[in-house]
Amino acid sequence: PDVRQFRVFAQSPAVEGGFEALYAQTVDEALRGTGTETFEAIDMLRKADPSRFQPEHGADYPRNRVGQALQQIAQLHKADIGLEVTFVDTGGWDNHVNEGGAQGQLANLLRDLGQSLAAFAQDMGDRMDDIVVVTMSEFGRTAHENGNRGTDHGHANCMFVLGAAVKGGKVYGKWPGLGPEHLNEGRDLALTSDFRSVLGEIISRHLGSKELNAVFPGFDNDPRKFPNLLKA
Known part of the structure; x- marks a missing residue:
């Protein structure tokens, strides 16, 4: 999800404040605690303004979905808001038709993923001492090409x-x-x-x-x- 989308869907600050007060006054302790944590998280995300973020160490994030998502994760990590675990999903890998080889759909996806991960690691610098990134997929691809110059759903795959x-x-x-x-x-x-x-x-x-x-x-x-x- 986009960091800029983390907000309470209210038409005015007064209405939003009413939601916050409603959770704060509930007699249900679990609901009150969850509500307080939620509004605190929203406030922290607001302060992490994506428009003001500048990558460090010469990092240049690709303008694709995974690159921009990793840039926002880098921003949240640097904001020291207590981030422990996060994830990014990226689609387009289900290439049943015209998958390509050294060039083509799959090659483009792998390039985007590789460049995005490299930019994230470069941007984070010494912070990578405390970060582990894992890539995985829910299924692999067939070892042989199908009749449409693509591959079908397979069994095993790899993790980085x-x-x-x-x-x-x-x-x-x-x-x-x-x-x-x-x-x-x-x-x-x-x-x-x-x-x-x-x-x-x-x-x-x-x-x-x-x-x-x-x-x-x-x-x-x-x-x-x-x-x-x-x-x-």
Whole structure:
């Protein structure tokens, strides 16, 4: 979402103040606390004026959706409003037709994503010591092209992890191969790493949570199965 859209939908400050007073006076303690936190968050977001934000260290965010979203996340982080976890979604990857190769739809999307992540890391500078960025998708693509010069919904895919705490420059997990005998159901990249193990390590070792069973119930959250991608 756009930071500029965080506001109370009221026609005047008086009406907006009435909403705030209504929550403040409720006898329901949980509702009153939630309302207070919500209005405090809205006030902090107002003060983080996107129009006045200037990226640092020569960073230049692409003018695409993911680039502009990461720029706003950088702004919120620098505003020191207590940001702990946030996410960005970006579409357009479902290329069933004319996906392209080194050039084309997929190449353009990968370029936009790469340039946006690079700009974010450059802008944040030393703040990346306390930031871990993860990219993931809910499904992959078929290993072979379909009849429309695209690819269809597949099984496994890849995740990228970025941050000063990451032991980067390598591929984690087992590469299953693309031979016919290694493909899932003869068409998709086989799954060898569960995304919950990747996120579990970050949640546990970076965010400091020890309640992984509450985050991923029913999953084997054994730390010995983490990919060990974060520095000690």
